[in-house]
Amino acid sequence: GENVEQHPSTLSVQEGDSAVIKCTYSDSASNYFPWYKQELGKRPQLIIDIRSNVGEKKDQRIAVTLNKTAKHFSLHITETQPEDSAVYFCAARTGAQKLVFGQGTRLTINP
Amino acid sequence: SQTIHQWPATLVQPVGSPLSLECTVEGTSNPNLYWYRQAAGRGLQLLFYSVGIGQISSEVPQNLSASRPQDRQFILSSKKLLLSDSGFYLCAWSAGEYGGYTFGSGTRLTVV
Numbered sequence: 001g002e003n004v005e006q007h008p009s010t011l012s013v014q015e016g017d018s019a020v021i022k023c024t025y026s027d028s029a030s031n032y033f034p035w036y037k038q039e040l041g042k043r044p045q046l047i048i049d050i051r052s053n054v055g056e057k058k059d060q061r062i063a064v065t066l067n068k069t070a071k072h073f074s075l076h077i078t079e080t081q082p083e084d085s086a087v088y089f090c091a092a093r094t095g096a097q098k099l100v101f102g103q104g105t106r107l108t109i110n111p
Numbered sequence: 112s113q114t115i116h117q118w119p120a121t122l123v124q125p126v127g128s129p130l131s132l133e134c135t136v137e138g139t140s141n142p143n144l145y146w147y148r149q150a151a152g153r154g155l156q157l158l159f160y161s162v163g164i165g166q167i168s169s170e171v172p173q174n175l176s177a178s179r180p181q182d183r184q185f186i187l188s189s190k191k192l193l194l195s196d197s198g199f200y201l202c203a204w205s206a207g208e209y210g211g212y213t214f215g216s217g218t219r220l221t222v223v
Binding site: 032034036042043044045046049089097098099100101102103104 | 143145153154155157160162168170201205211212213214215216217
């Protein structure tokens with residue numbers, strides 16, 4: 001089955017700097033890659049996603065890139081702000097219509 | 112618009128007691144439905160998913176079960192809870208192959 005590895009597990013950056021979180025997946029048939037943000041005690045919320053026929057997608061300060069050949073995708077957050085502090089999860093969707101999640105990255109933005 | 116309801120928000124249950132968590136979706140038909148569990152400070156573990164009424168796929172063998180008695184209703188159950196069943200239970204739905212998941216607000220279960 002699909003396996004998703006996410007790195008790093010924790011990330012601390014200065015406010016205003018950029019943050020990058022990377023994920024790799026194992027199933028070449030996976031075709032949809034969302035990213036979720038989870039604040040403490042709350043539900044995960046979708047922040048950006050990308051389909052396998054697209055290499056890059058951007059939404060304001062957030063961007064996702066996908067390299068199908070290497071089977072990895074990354075989340076880029078620019079001009080980080082304190083409210084970006086949260087746990088971020090990547091995921092990959094298999095043909096069985098289920099999402100397999102990475103283990104999460106705890107992002108801390110230092111003022 | 113579509114909404115997902117999950118209840119209760121918190122639950123404290125003794126070991127050996129039964130469990131029933133319910134999730135309903137409004138504003139869509141034939142959604143894919145999922146139950147995930149999240150241990151404290153950990154990732155999201157898929158427990159069950161359903162692509163239609165009466166169709167349940169189990170991901171992890173355990174003392175939990177799931178049922179989908181109606182198109183937009185998904186229930187997670189246990190006959191006898193274990194301490195290891197404690198966690199944050201999340202229901203989610205999606206529409207179609209490229210539909211992103213929308214999660215319910217979750218149930219924080221503590222087994223004592």
